[in-house]
Amino acid sequence: MDVKAIKEQFPVLDQQINGNPLVYLDSAATSQKPLTVIQALEDYYKFDNSNVHRGVHTLGTRATDKYEGAREKVKHFINAESTSQVIFTRGTTTAINTVAYSYGRSNLTEGDEIVITHMEHHSNIIPWQQAAKATGATLKYIPLQSDGTISLDDVRATITDRTKIVAMMHVSNVLGTINPIKEVAAIAHQHGAVMLVDGAQGIPHLRVDVKDLDCDFYAFSGHKMCGPTGIGVLYGKKHLLEEMEPVEFGGEMIDFVHLYDSTWKELPWKFEGGTPIIAGAVGLGAAIDFLNEVGLENIEAHEERLAAYAMEKLHTMDGITIFGPEERAGLVTFNLDDVHPHDTATVLDADGIAVRAGHHCAQPLMRWLDVTATARASFYLYNTEEDIDRLVDGLNKTKEYFGDVF
Numbered sequence: 001m002d003v004k005a006i007k008e009q010f011p012v013l014d015q016q017i018n019g020n021p022l023v024y025l026d027s028a029a030t031s032q033k034p035l036t037v038i039q040a041l042e043d044y045y046k047f048d049n050s051n052v053h054r055g056v057h058t059l060g061t062r063a064t065d066k067y068e069g070a071r072e073k074v075k076h077f078i079n080a081e082s083t084s085q086v087i088f089t090r091g092t093t094t095a096i097n098t099v100a101y102s103y104g105r106s107n108l109t110e111g112d113e114i115v116i117t118h119m120e121h122h123s124n125i126i127p128w129q130q131a132a133k134a135t136g137a138t139l140k141y142i143p144l145q146s147d148g149t150i151s152l153d154d155v156r157a158t159i160t161d162r163t164k165i166v167a168m169m170h171v172s173n174v175l176g177t178i179n180p181i182k183e184v185a186a187i188a189h190q191h192g193a194v195m196l197v198d199g200a201q202g203i204p205h206l207r208v209d210v211k212d213l214d215c216d217f218y219a220f221s222g223h224k225m226c227g228p229t230g231i232g233v234l235y236g237k238k239h240l241l242e243e244m245e246p247v248e249f250g251g252e253m254i255d256f257v258h259l260y261d262s263t264w265k266e267l268p269w270k271f272e273g274g275t276p277i278i279a280g281a282v283g284l285g286a287a288i289d290f291l292n293e294v295g296l297e298n299i300e301a302h303e304e305r306l307a308a309y310a311m312e313k314l315h316t317m318d319g320i321t322i323f324g325p326e327e328r329a330g331l332v333t334f335n336l337d338d339v340h341p342h343d344t345a346t347v348l349d350a351d352g353i354a355v356r357a358g359h360h361c362a363q364p365l366m367r368w369l370d371v372t373a374t375a376r377a378s379f380y381l382y383n384t385e386e387d388i389d390r391l392v393d394g395l396n397k398t399k400e401y402f403g404d405v406f
């Protein structure tokens with residue numbers, strides 16, 4: 001993998017921040033976009049823009065072909081059986097809410113259980129809290145091991161015959177933990193429960209095969225995988241999606257509208273009320289082409305190397321706490337002793353290094369870690385070992401700076 005050549009395809013990375021070359025280490029929040037994605041968006045708006053599934057005019061046909069073509073690309077990318085299982089949404093959050101609302105409201109009753117883990121992003125907690133409140137179901141948490149992983153024994157102990165839904169992140173946006181989705185899905189199925197995967201941090205970095213995982217739902221966002229913001233996907237098993245009611249009603253999703261009742265289009269369109277996210281889907285399609293060209297396996301191996309290199313370097317520093325397991329996806333979450341992570345991020349920014357500081361939308365996990373916030377450096381295919389060296393230099397500088405102050 002020629003990282004230098006890849007980096008050159010991301011124009012935003014070629015700039016100075018505060019007089020230093022930008023080092024972007026915040027891809028877990030959102031990834032940067034390659035020229036091919038930017039170009040696809042520009043071309044769509046310059047040459048093909050139209051609404052879809054309507055007119056017979058040429059632009060309408062082109063826009064529809066591009067939109068549905070993007071769905072085909074997603075289908076292949078995740079190895080779904082059919083395009084009818086690929087629903088375009090605004091992102092991971094909307095995809096999870098769709099399942100929690102539609103599947104949750106019609107399949108949960110008092111005494112049923114929803115099982116999630118203690119490491120989830122708020123997007124995979126709050127929709128289930130709301131579903132539990134609305135139906136009388138109980139929300140249960142799989143506990144974490146001291147290193148921030150889950151054990152299958154705990155999974156087996158938490159999921160029971162009363163469990164109807166298990167919802168779990170593929171990869172933790174804070175700990176970098178890669179969860180054993182396939183094994184958990186098998187345990188969920190033994191108890192007759194369905195398994196939803198929050199794939200926001202999975203699909204950008206790992207080869208995802210929904211058939212092999214045998215998950216019932218897989219949710220992800222385009223913007224973390226080199227695509228634009230505002231587009232994401234809900235994959236679902238067909239028999240489940242078919243029995244689910246839409247959550248948004250209006251144009252596009254209907255078959256026949258009568259005065260007092262209406263019927264819905266078939267899958268996937270019954271879940272895509274209103275003018276869909278056409279340009280977003282086209283951009284996501286271009287992102288998938290880009291990732292396929294580089295190769296997910298290459299990206300995964302590259303990030304594994306970067307994570308190992310970062311861990312090795314950071315372990316040699318004094319006065320740093322690193323959160324999460326040794327074996328991890330391409331991100332490192334840490335705190336410097338006696339320095340607030342926002343201060344760390346501010347000093348790093350002065351050197352042109354972008355990291356995220358805060359609770360990372362995982363307040364229950366922060367409480368479990370016994371911190372209010374952390375700093376996080378997250379990597380992607382355009383990052384290099386030199387970027388990590390710059391981070392380590394920046395952290396040493398931060399320590400010196402705050403050492404002088406206090």
Ligand code: 7TS
Pocket residue numbers: 028029030091092093094121123124169171172173198200201221356360361
């Ligand atoms: N699930 C996980 C695991 C995430 O990391 C995120 C976003 C989401 C869901 C929500 O995705 P959205 O596209 O619907 O917003 N995570 C982060 C983060 O770690 N920093 O900023 C956003």
